[in-house]
Amino acid sequence: MTQAEPLASMMIVFYAMIGGAIRVSTPFLFVALGECLTEKSGRINLGLEGNLILGAMTGYAVSYNTGSAWMGVLAAGGVGVVLGVAHGWICKLPKVNDIAVGLAFMGLGTGLAFFFGKPYIQPSAPRLGSVPLGGWSNNPQVQQALQINPLFFIGIMLAVFLWWMLRNTRWGLVIRVTGDSAASARAMGVNVDMVRLLATAAGGCLAGIGGAFLSLSYPGSWNEGLSSGQGLMAVALVIFARWNPLRCVLAALLFGAAGALGPSLQSIGVSFGYHFFNAAPYILTLVIMIASARSRSAAIEAPRELSIIK
Amino acid sequence: MTPATLSGISQHPDRAMSLSTQQMTKSFGALCALDHVSLNVAAGSFHALLGENGAGKSTLVKCIMGFYAADAGAIILDGQRVAMDSPRQAQMRGIGMVYQHFTLVPCLTAAENLVIARPDAPGIIHWRTELRRLEAFMDRMPFRVSLNRHVADLSAGERQKLEILKLLYLDQRVLILDEPTSVMTPSEADEVLTLLGGMAQRGEITVLMISHKFREVKAFCDSFTVLRHGRVTGTGSARSATIDEMSHMMVGETRLRARAPRKSRPVAQPAPLPRLTLDAICADDQTGRRVVDNVTLDIYPGEIVGLAGVSGNGQSALVEILSGQRPLAGGRLLIGGKPFSPCRTDLDRYKVFGLPEEPMRNAVVPRMSVAENMAFRSFDKPPIMSRTGFISPSRMRAIAEQLIARYNVQTASADAAIETLSGGNVQRAILARELSGQVEVLIVANPCFGLDFASVAEIRAQIMDQRNRGAAVLLVSEDLDEVLDLSDRVGVMSAGKLAAVIPTSDTSRAQIGKQMGGAELKPDIRHPGDSHARVS
Incomplete structure (x- = not known):
């Protein structure tokens, strides 16, 4: 901080926090929406961390090879679908525990990404463009902070769509029925395993897209430490959002803001406790897990078929 | 708009269908669950399917519903032989079933449950239109359930009603009900069965009801079939057959152990202290709702206090408190005047024993x-x-x-x-x-639920025996007949509150039934403790 008024630097931190929250929250949002959908159908996919990382790698590689970042996003979604289908298919075998399978898939996705991703650490791939929302300000820092990736808006629209779909469509009700009472779903003639497989596949797709955001927008390159557990924190985030897609947006923004805390303080020159502030999302995760363990409303709204609830 | 046009699946939208099985046979490994069972349910009749547990009733209806594929035999619906490969197919043909476990989805509202149950549920649901139609449908039904409440918030009786309404809404013409009244108050049960009986009489539906309750069979059914060990042991008109005849068909030559007689308490004894005291106890469920609300009760040595009530009114929670499965939110427990906490040490010290409900879940590993x-x-x-x-x-x-x-x-x-x-x-x-x-205190909950006659008689005899030997017995049961049969004093739990406990001889089925529905106790009833010399 130089001679500039403290107010201005406060504002810069504020805008950096908002912009950072939006940037950091986008992958959270996609993974959380995917996990929310999967959990609504009564299954937990802890492997979304693997989807996220493999999606990031694939997105980057495809973007590099085709020259189109959006092709990369599509490919990342496709890889997510493949992992999701595999998870769903294995889980429908008798006596398979979805949590254990999820952990295995987390390792598998990460391992595959590291294996195939080695050649892509150095080269630079085309990135996703941004929508500048800071044009009203003359401050370049504000303008820079408000460069918003279109995926963020897609994520928000998706959240609204999922929220609407779960209440107002037959598919939505079928997913909720399956997640709340498999016996009832079977009595209705619903193929429970198929619903869950599709929900896991769709969830996997969203997580893959979230991964593409990591490598193609922010931070915007492929390396092995890219995700740092965001796929796992999204599980906590879904519990915090009480399985409501709209609340997932708010929760993702909150996590995003926590994640942006360190970098935005650094942007005005506060380097003290940088690593501590970077740990904010993890601390937040712990706090949320403890708080929601006592939460009665979470107990009511949890899909009853979830293996962690039973 | 009628439900028939809403769903548009029944071939005969306006009349009941007959249903029969011919020589139905089904084995599970070495066990022959159904042995050439032929059942005939005439169109528009109210037919009872009787039998002990394990007699094959559930297997039979599950074969009819397409859950199981029978090894041999045929299903005849309305005179035509039909194949039933899945419950969905049974539903398409107009056969619907209310299962003993609910098929409603707790986190959905009543309206959502009804709409999603429809095979032709629209891809995109216009709730305003659907709710209007549902209201119109409910208006034509003699009993109704609030549409916008979540099923989780409905009482068990309301859920059972909603299950039946769901079948009617889906325009099912053959209704198979598996012990539908077990969770209803007597008046609810009568209301629902009267309605169904009326619809059957008008030839709108055919009802096949699995039941254990002869009273209901006699009062509402036209005809009955009895199964024992997978075979048909009798069939006939429910109006003319006597209860003795029906029960003989059910249990065959099994000798029932006579109930231990109720020994009257020696009068000359000094006034007894209550053995078990519940002092204003309260408990909450995991969502924070109060499920046991300020219950106070004294149980004396050598008596059975029966708590009647429709399931889900706090009786289970009360038993869980006494067996240490649920924390107290308020109040205290005393045994012989000393504080008692239901931990292993105290259960041993005070010789407290229990027969919890659902033993597979609560009593054994x-x-x-x-x-x-x-x-x-x-x-x-x-x-x-x-x-x-x-x-x-x-x-x-x-x-x-x-x-x-x-x-x-x-x-x-x-x-x-x-x-x-x-x-x-x-x-x-x-x-x-x-x-x-040696038993000093005995806590019993629904001890005979789902058991065969011989076991029921034996278990009740054992409970009576403990009472005669001086134990203080708390009996919680959803079976009103059981409560009236065994108890010295009865109380009714409704919405977590316990109404005054009165001697069994001073009350009646009808009165208890009213309380089970939540009616206030009349103030002119004698003081609960009158049958005992109270300690001053």
């Missing part, structure tokens, strides 16, 4: 052996535990074998997993564990 399950109260004491602190499996087994013989538990061996036993034998094994020693 299904995969542990019969011997181990029987040793739950004694494994850490001599003679099973030696002085060195080790458990002796051979002694545990020897004791279990004695108990198995004494309580007539039918098991392959003492080492068999207890989950391989039938419900009656599980309950006998628990009786053996809990009642073989």
Whole structure:
């Protein structure tokens, strides 16, 4: 901080926090929406961390090879679908525990990404463009902070769509029925395993897209430490959002803001406790897990078929 | 718009269909569950399917519903032989079933449950239109359920009504009901059965009801079929057959153990102290709702206090408190005037024993052996535990074998997993564990639920026996007849509150039924403690 008024630097931190929250929250949002959908159908996919990382790698590689970042996003979604289908298919075998399978898939996705991703650490791939929302300000820092990736808006629209779909469509009700009472779903003639497989596949797709955001927008390159557990924190985030897609947006923004805390303080020159502030999302995760363990409303709204609830 | 046009699936939208099975046979491994069963339910009749547990009733209706594929035999619907491969297909043909476990989805509202049950549920649901139609449908039904409430918030009786409404909404013309009234108050049950009987009489529906309750069969059904060990042992008109005839068809030549007679208490004794006291106890469920609300009750030695009530009114929670499964949110428990907390030490010290409901969940560990399950109260004491602190499996087994013989538990061996036993034998094994020693306080919840006649008689006799030997017995049961039959005093739980407890001789079925529905107790009833000399 130089001679500039403290107010201005406060504002810069504020805008950096908002912009950072939006940037950091986008992958959270996609993974959380995917996990929310999967959990609504009564299954937990802890492997979304693997989807996220493999999606990031694939997105980057495809973007590099085709020259189109959006092709990369599509490919990342496709890889997510493949992992999701595999998870769903294995889980429908008798006596398979979805949590254990999820952990295995987390390792598998990460391992595959590291294996195939080695050649892509150095080269630079085309990135996703941004929508500048800071044009009203003359401050370049504000303008820079408000460069918003279109995926963020897609994520928000998706959240609204999922929220609407779960209440107002037959598919939505079928997913909720399956997640709340498999016996009832079977009595209705619903193929429970198929619903869950599709929900896991769709969830996997969203997580893959979230991964593409990591490598193609922010931070915007492929390396092995890219995700740092965001796929796992999204599980906590879904519990915090009480399985409501709209609340997932708010929760993702909150996590995003926590994640942006360190970098935005650094942007005005506060380097003290940088690593501590970077740990904010993890601390937040712990706090949320403890708080929601006592939460009665979470107990009511949890899909009853979830293996962690039973 | 009628439900028929809404769903548009029934071939005969306006009339009931007949349903019969011919020579239906189904085996599960070595067990022959159905042995050439022929059932005839005329169109527009109200038919009762009677039989003990394990007689094959559920297997038969599950074959009809397409859950199981029968090994041999045919299903004839409205004179035509039909194949039933899945419940969905049965539904398409107009056969609907209300299962003993609910098929409603708790987190959905009543309206959502109804709409999603429709095979032609629209891809995108316009709730305003659907709700208007549902309201119109409800208006034509003699009983209704609030549409916008979540099923989780409905009482068990309301859920059962909603299950039946769902079938009618889906325009099912053959209704199969599996013990539909077990969770209803007597007046609710009468209301629902009267309605269904009326619809059957008008030729709108055909009803096949699995029941244990002869009273309902006599009052509402036209005809009945009895199954025993997978065979039809009798069929006839429910109007002309007597209850004795029907029960004989059900149990055959099985000799029922006579109930231990109720011994009257010696009068000359000094006034007794209450053995078990519940002092203003409260409990909450996990969502923070108060499920036991300020319940106060004294139980004296040598009496059975029966708590009646529709399930879900706090009785289960009350029993869970007493067995240490649920924390107290307020109030205290006393035994013989001393504070009692339901932990292992106190249960042993005060000789408190229990027969909890759903024994497979609350009283045994299904995969542990019969011997181990029987040793739950004694494994850490001599003679099973030696002085060195080790458990002796051979002694545990020897004791279990004695108990198995004494309580007539039918098991392959003492080492068999207890989950391989039938419900009656599980309950006998628990009786053996809990009642073989000195019992001061006995907590019993729905002890005979789902058991066959012989077991029921035996278990009730054992409970009465404990009372006669001086135990203070709390009996919680959804079976009103059981409560009235066994209890010295009765109380009714409704919405977590306990109405005044009065001597059984001073009350009646009708009055208790009213209280079960939540009616206030009339103030002119005698004081609850009148039958006992109260300690001043």
